[in-house]
Amino acid sequence: MKILGISSGYHDATAALIINGKPVASSAEERFTRKKHDPSFPINAIFDCLSQANLNGDDLNYVVFHERPFTKVTRSLSSSISDFPKSLDTFLNLSKDAIQTFWIRQNIRKHIKIAPEKILFVPHHMSHASHAFITSPHKKAVVVTIDAVGEWISSGIFLADRTRDQIKIQPLDITPFPHSLGLFYSAMTSFLGFKVNDGECSTMALAAFGRPIYVDTLKKILQIMPDGSYALDTSWFTFKDVARAPVTKKFLDSLGNPRSCKHEFLFDPLNVKTPISAEDQKYADIACSTQHILQEAIISYMARAKNLSKEVNLCYSGGAALNCVANSVLLNKQLFNSIYIPPDPGDGGGAMGAALYVDSLMSKNREIFDIRPNLGTHIDEASFKELATVLDPAQWHRFSSTQTPALKKTDLMVTTFSSDALLLEWLAKQLFCGRIVGWCQGRAENGPRALGYRSILLRPDDVELSRRLSKKIKLRAPFRPYAVALTQNEAIKSLEHQDSASLSRWMQFSYKVSKSAESKLCAALHIDKTTRAQCVFPEDNPAFHNLLVSYGKLSGCEALLNTSFNESGFPLVNDSTDALLMFARTDLDILIIGNTVLEKRLDKKNESYKDNCFNIERPLHRF
């Protein structure tokens, strides 16, 4: 049984291929078009998935879309018409989007030769629920999906069971639109001057600098009921167009004007002495109150899920499951024996979920499988080597927005290591010397987080280095902290949660760092001394694990600062050319693809490490 899942139309369009119940490929369209969160029909991702499995469109049994377009359209139009006659512009905008959604079946058939009856449309929250449960190790669990909105529903509680020959996922409770935790958080994100469907992580990061002093006001907007359900007072928001003007006059009267996105926050977890204006502090307080009330609502909704299902295992997905701070609060509450969050819990994962759901209905006795977080495109080392050897960096600095230094042809060096061990040993030394490395290995991650396949790596104990990363590579606001990748041994030593190692395979939670490890991980610490940790296991990603061990031998700490390999405004790099472009445009020191290394050999005056990195012996040949 070969099923292709597709999600598109709102953000993060994705394609996923399932063969005999197991996901074999999954890619987001943004990786090919290089437009972050690209919502357009994922034609490139579809062809990539099919080519990875050597299939044609004719070989597919079903093509499954992650939601029901007609139901979605009725909701969009209903919500716009409800304000008649003041909502003509909203109605027109939504109608034009809706018309495009109607052609999804034709669009699929235009690219894939498949009978119309083989194209199926799965309810949005069933896609999320199936993704969370079928990829989990559980035989029975309660599944909770919390999203902005999918068709008419914003969150759902499901009872899932695979103890018999067929998987059964049964809805127990739903929350209808417009009562939505996701929309509430997105609207607040927009109010705080960040981009909706992209800047939610900034709201979460900013929250750590604030005090929850606006909780009482926000509780008037988001009411949490004693039974665990919640309701939004919609008189505070206009959800017809969240991205533009999500708040009403009532909201502005209570909380003041929205923040201008031009104004930059001066909060910095690496420098607590930075003076902060009263206005900035107010926005941080609002962010903190927003995060606080979101956590409270999620906890009570989870308690409701437990009461309704009487289950002790939780599978959790939807956009809200990307909020690692809320996930950690949930974890610490110990409502459940185990919590499972898939690697890509957002709408991108919906493509895989929809395909898995249809497979579960068509097949029996499917075995539990271990999901891989990297089902994307395989990186081509040979083409990288060929291109890297002919590049001339002389003009690069003239066309870089990050003020990179001028380079000569001889400053660029390409080398190929004859073995993984030699490469890792050399690379560990380079990282220890304070160099910033772009690391691409194997297939790309299919979720939004870099998990050691398309990552930027550097030592985690150097604050100046992480500042350089923010200013000259990532162009990232200083208040946003970085994540850390560590081995199981290091996680046990450095993180203050007993199960942190087993839980944090895919960076779903943030953890308090133990006092003794604070100095070792200071560059990846947030202001509240937490870090979003990824525990790397040798069976998951052997090369990355070995690199951490090699680095640990030099530094005494098997951990590296790990951030996504992308420029500001671009998605994660997908192939070697994308990686090379970022290498040329930014101040990255080293780019590694497979066993091939491209290195800028520039003696930086500001280098804080005295060791001469270039004198490290290299048992290899130079091109």
Added chain:
Amino acid sequence: MNPKHLVIRYFTPIAWSLFPARQIKTLHRFSSIEKDSAEQILKCLKNIKSNHLKAHLFQHVLEELYHGDLFLNVAKQDSQNHFYEEPTSINPLLPNEINHQSLRDAFAYIHIGEKIVNRDFIIYGNSSKSNLLRKVFRRAAADEELHEFSTKDILIKFCDSKWTYRFAIIKAHFKRLWTNYLNLLNIIGKMQLTIILSLIYFIVAPVCLLSLKRRLNMCNREQLIIFQDQVNSFEKSLR
């Protein structure tokens, strides 16, 4: 000076001083065009075998991306309110199955595009009142002039005779005209659609208002039953 350039030269400065938002929108559009151009060339690069040509195109991509950054930064500086990037619509120059001819056609199209944008940037640069903006346009125009010649060289390499070259250029001009015609139709179509949808709104909405409001105000229980029905009917249809 053609009529388009006359409009840019004499009306744009007035329009921009009267409606600053218009200037921001235009700059953002230029940023999108430059970034789009970079992506198109990047796609060509990924499908070319010659490493030296790849290296040349790599530099070209870097330059186009940089121009995109320049325009975006100026637009951001001038923007007083929330700044939302509108998604660019990329019409891929290359089809899914790429061959020598499709690459040749793509380079011919890019070459003509560079030529047009170079002229436009010069006029915009001369018409701009802001020093920063003039500098940005002139910098971009200077680079685009080089691109115009370099893409011509690449195109010649892809053509086996003078006639093939001329044919590719004519084809690219027609493609450009056709694209402009389709864009115009699209604008007209959207206007017609807006009129039809507005009529629907004022005729249908009052009739449906009550039932739609009822649907919006349904309690959780009622919505759950509808959702369960949807799930059950979907599962039943498959079994």
